[in-house]
Amino acid sequence: MEKSKVLVVGGTGFIGRRLIAASLAQGHPTFILMRPEIGLDVDKLQTLLSFKAKGARLVEASLDDHAGLVAAVKQVDVVVSALSGTHIRSQHKLVEAIKEAGNVKRFLPSEFGTDPSRMGHALEPGRAIFNEKMELRRAIEAASIPHTYISANCFAAYFCPNLAQIGTLLPPKDKVRVYGDGNVKVIFVDEDDAATYTIKSLDDPRTLNKTIYLRPPENILSQNDLIAKWEKLSGNVLEKIFIPVDEFLSSMKDMDFGGQIVMGHFYHFFYEGCLSNFDIGEDGAEATLLWPDVAYTRMDDYMKRYL
Numbered sequence: 001m002e003k004s005k006v007l008v009v010g011g012t013g014f015i016g017r018r019l020i021a022a023s024l025a026q027g028h029p030t031f032i033l034m035r036p037e038i039g040l041d042v043d044k045l046q047t048l049l050s051f052k053a054k055g056a057r058l059v060e061a062s063l064d065d066h067a068g069l070v071a072a073v074k075q076v077d078v079v080v081s082a083l084s085g086t087h088i089r090s091q092h093k094l095v096e097a098i099k100e101a102g103n104v105k106r107f108l109p110s111e112f113g114t115d116p117s118r119m120g121h122a123l124e125p126g127r128a129i130f131n132e133k134m135e136l137r138r139a140i141e142a143a144s145i146p147h148t149y150i151s152a153n154c155f156a157a158y159f160c161p162n163l164a165q166i167g168t169l170l171p172p173k174d175k176v177r178v179y180g181d182g183n184v185k186v187i188f189v190d191e192d193d194a195a196t197y198t199i200k201s202l203d204d205p206r207t208l209n210k211t212i213y214l215r216p217p218e219n220i221l222s223q224n225d226l227i228a229k230w231e232k233l234s235g236n237v238l239e240k241i242f243i244p245v246d247e248f249l250s251s252m253k254d255m256d257f258g259g260q261i262v263m264g265h266f267y268h269f270f271y272e273g274c275l276s277n278f279d280i281g282e283d284g285a286e287a288t289l290l291w292p293d294v295a296y297t298r299m300d301d302y303m304k305r306y307l
Contacts, residue, residue: 004077004105004203005029007059009094011051012044015112015155016082018195020051023080026199030056031076035063063090069097073104078202081110088132092139099143106202107147109136112194114265114274115151115211125257126264148201149211152194153187153275160188160299161306163227163238164270166262171230171306175239179248179270182224182240187275189214190297197287197294204290211284216296220276229300233307245271 006023010016011032023030032051038044052058059075061068073079079098081091091109098104116133140147154160162168163176164186197214201207221229231237248271252263268274280286288296 001203003028005031005075006078006080006199006202007031007033007072007076008080008082009033010082010084010087010110012038012041012047013082013084014157015191015195017047018192019080019082019198020056022192022195022199024051024054024056026196028199028202029076031059031072032056033072034058034060036060063087063093066093066097066100069093070101073097073101077104078106078108079104080108080198080202082112083110085129088129088136091136095136095139095143095145098145105146106208107140107145108150108198108202109133109140109147112150112152112155112198114153114268115149115213117211118274118278119268123252123264123267124260126261129261146208148207148209150194150198150201150214151211152189152198152214154189154269155191155194156188156297156299156302157191159186159269160226161230161303163230164223164266166266171234171303172238173236175241176227178223178227178240178242179266180245181242182227183222184270184273185220185222185276186269186273187215188219188221188226188299188302189216190302193294193296197291200291200294201287206285206290212287212290213280213284214287215276216288216298218298219296221299223270226299230303233300233303 006028008016008020011020020030032048034048048058059072061072081094098107111133116130119130122130161171163172165172194214201212252260255263
């Protein structure tokens with residue numbers, strides 16, 4: 001079967017770069033939206049040029065240029081957005097362009113984390129982010145745009161090697177803060193694996209108009225599990241400081257806006273268990289069951305690079 005032509009929007013970001021690499025690796029004709037502001041950032045420009053050298057095609061258009069967006073969208077079959085959280089609302093412009101173009105077989109908005117449809121109860125101010133994602137979903141569905149939503153849970157780089165410590169991406173050396181009793185199950189996913197599964201979903205009829213959850217069985221771990229794996233790898237036993245839920249929530253009051261958002265997410269992940277405390281319904285599917293051929297990265301192996 002001929003591979004769909006893919007347009008990636010937000011291709012210079014953390015997950016965007018990986019989506020482009022996965023799209024090229026899986027043989028898709030890959031297009032990258034090159035926004036005008038990229039020309040002012042040498043690192044991002046060089047990233048795009050490196051993908052061009054590997055066969056990707058750069059398409060110049062601005063999110064504020066409706067006609068340019070429509071022209072870009074008309075060149076492809078699938079649009080994948082990897083725009084960062086600050087640009088969530090900008091995706092409505094993509095929806096309008098896709099609606100007018102009328103040729104797109106699948107749109108994947110930039111989600112990749114927690115399923116926003118399950119986060120109506122989220123703590124403020126973080127709830128606003130989930131609300132904005134749901135507003136975008138409603139716009140996609142109202143426009144009858146074929147779609148797939150990706151719930152990739154916790155990207156390993158942000159939560160795994162640091163043993164879920166706030167304020168650092170590096171493993172702790174002496175002490176580790178443990179949330180509650182440390183036994184709530186959380187789901188960790190290698191970012192490259194997340195991109196691989198995402199690209200696999202594009203032409204798969206089983207994923208049409210569904211939410212795809214990335215739940216690698218061996219990466220469904222509690223914080224205690226994660227700590228134990230690191231201690232075994234490093235040979236270093238850490239002092240555990242257990243943080244009761246009331247103490248954790250009260251500490252949010254002293255945080256700035258961004259800090260409160262982060263703390264809210266940690267509460268839902270590590271105290272509430274929002275990533276793993278539900279069964280996937282008929283409107284969803286689980287990635288490792290759909291594509292058992294993907295040899296996903298276990299967190300033991302992921303953490304070895306930090307030794």
